[in-house]
Amino acid sequence: MKNKNGRYLAKKKKKFPMLWFFLILIALxxxxxxxxxxxxxxxxxxxxxxxxxxxxxxxxxxxIAIPGYEAITLAAxxxxxxxxxxxxxxxxxxxxxxxILEDGTVLWVSDYVKPGEIxxxxxxxxELEPGTYPNSMLKYECFTxxxxxxxxNGAETKLxxxxx
Amino acid sequence: xxKVISVILAAILIFSIPTTVSAESTTLxxxxxxxxxxxNVPANQAIDYLASEKNIGSITVSDTSGFSASKxxxxxxxxxxxxATPKYACxxxxxxxxxxxxxxxxxxxxxxxxxxxxxNADGTLNNNPTLPDGSPANELIVLIDTDCWDTALGGIYSxxxxxxxxxxxxxxx
Numbered sequence: 001m002k003n004k005n006g007r008y009l010a011k012k013k014k015k016f017p018m019l020w021f022f023l024i025l026i027a028l029x030x031x032x033x034x035x036x037x038x039x040x041x042x043x044x045x046x047x048x049x050x051x052x053x054x055x056x057x058x059x060x061x062x063x064i065a066i067p068g069y070e071a072i073t074l075a076a077x078x079x080x081x082x083x084x085x086x087x088x089x090x091x092x093x094x095x096x097x098x099x100i101l102e103d104g105t106v107l108w109v110s111d112y113v114k115p116g117e118i119x120x121x122x123x124x125x126x127e128l129e130p131g132t133y134p135n136s137m138l139k140y141e142c143f144t145x146x147x148x149x150x151x152x153n154g155a156e157t158k159l160x161x162x163x164x
Numbered sequence: 165x166x167k168v169i170s171v172i173l174a175a176i177l178i179f180s181i182p183t184t185v186s187a188e189s190t191t192l193x194x195x196x197x198x199x200x201x202x203x204n205v206p207a208n209q210a211i212d213y214l215a216s217e218k219n220i221g222s223i224t225v226s227d228t229s230g231f232s233a234s235k236x237x238x239x240x241x242x243x244x245x246x247x248a249t250p251k252y253a254c255x256x257x258x259x260x261x262x263x264x265x266x267x268x269x270x271x272x273x274x275x276x277x278x279x280x281x282x283x284n285a286d287g288t289l290n291n292n293p294t295l296p297d298g299s300p301a302n303e304l305i306v307l308i309d310t311d312c313w314d315t316a317l318g319g320i321y322s323x324x325x326x327x328x329x330x331x332x333x334x335x336x337x
Contacts, residue, residue, distance in 0.1 A: 062221055063204040068237070070199035070230060070331045088202065144208070151324050152208045158330040 045083040046118055047072060065091055066140050068157035074122070076130040076163045081122040085138075089116030093142040093152050099124075101161075102135040112143065133161035199230035201237065201289060205327045206304060214313050218306045219263075223279065223327065224291055231283030234334040239293070239327055240278035241304075247321035256321050257309035262295060263302040271295045273304065280332075 047069060065088040074081050087095040097110040097119060107126070110119040136159055142152040206220040223239055231237075246255035261270040262279065273279075279293040279301040293301040 062207055063224070064207050065226070066203040066205060066327070066329075068201045068203050068329050068331075093207070150208075150322070153205055153325045153327065155203060155205055155327040155329065157203065158328070 045073075047083060047085045064093055064142055064153065064155075066155040066157065068155075069138070069159050071160040071162050073162045073164065074124070074128060077127050079124045079127055081124065083122050084118045084120065085110065085113070085122075086118045087113040087115050091115040091142075092145065094145055094149070095119075096141040096143065098137075098139040098141070099161075100137045100139055101133055102137075112149075114145075128161070128163045130164050133163065136161045197230040197287070199235060199237075199331050200227070201225050201229075201231075201329075202227040203237075203239065203327065203329050206325075211306065211308070214310075216308055216310050218308070219303050220306055222303050223293065223301075225281050225289045226291075228289040229287050231287055231289050233283055233285050235331065236283040236289060236334070237281050237329050237331050238278045239281070239329050240276055241273055242326040242328060243275050243323065245275065247308075247323045249317075249319040249321045251319045252317045254312075254315060254317055256312040256316055258323070259307050259309075260325070261305050261307055263305060264295065264299045265302075269299070270305070271297070271299070271301070278328075 047067060067085070067088065072083065074083065085095075085097050092115065094115075095110070095113040097108075097113065098106055099108040099122065100106050105126075107124045107128075108122050113119045138157045138159060140155045140157070142154050144150040144152060202225065204224045204226060206223070209218065209220050211218045225237070241260060243260065245259060246257055248255045260273040262273045263269070264271055277296065279295055281289045281291070281293050284290055295301045
């Protein structure tokens with residue numbers, strides 16, 4: 001293209017051509033960070049999820065349903081597990097669940113789990129070597145849902161931890 | 165260049181042809197299911213002032229699977245035998261009994277004592293538990309030491325009972 005004087009005009013350079021690239025890159029990074037921060041790992045195994053929920057609409061005030069297992073399987077050499085536990089929906093109390101080894105080592109304590117809800121994935125206090133850990137225990141502490149968190153009758157169910 | 169490409173393609177083709185296994189083996193597996201259950205234990209109950217006893221209900225099981233005629237569960241009770249209040253040091257003493265057959269038949273269920281749910285051949289648990297002496301275990305009853313009512317100061321007294329479940333194997337020895 002020529003100007004009035006018949007000279008060729010230099011091709012107009014785009015201002016900050018890389019700026020848009022970096023802006024888009026930063027935006028994508030921010031979106032990624034937000035998505036990762038909001039991502040809650042879905043448990044692969046939900047213990048207690050197969051419980052008959054026939055009493056869903058008829059919550060039971062006279063008894064507390066405590067899930068029990070002969071054994072549960074955990075992954076070796078990692079604290080983060082893909083297993084979670086459920087408070088049966090027909091209960092009328094909060095659960096606080098602890099996983100305890102035979103020697104008394106507390107491997108995990110859940111937050112308060114409402115009826116029908118699932119705990120966070122188990123995150124152990126220490127990594128376990130592969131093997132079987134007999135006489136381990138799931139301790140269920142039960143609390144009222146009236147805001148006072150008054151302790152109710154609870155249960156302890158013995159089980160074997162299979163770590164592999 | 166074409167030769168190189170044709171050689172690579174030929175190599176991929178040769179390695180992708182399944183090789184014939186001269187000797188086949190069969191793996192036999194048995195999946196023995198692990199037992200699982202729901203233990204239904206008595207929830208909180210209010211006991212009337214001056215009462216001498218309170219039926220708090222039964223221990224039952226549901227959603228049972230993976231059991232057998234020689235595999236069941238025992239459920240023991242742990243309790244301290246005192247209704248306590250945070251306001252005062254005094255307490256109201258109690259003990260637990262388990263109703264057997266008939267209204268008069270009661271079994272003292274001391275802390276640490278257990279009842280048994282035997283397994284069935286179909287993998288479920290028998291929902292008629294038994295006491296250590298073999299008699300049927302029915303409702304749990306809290307017996308209150310009525311002498312404590314005279315000395316109890318005003319307040320809300322509470323206690324908790326812990327139920328301990330354990331899968332057992334009866335190996336017939």
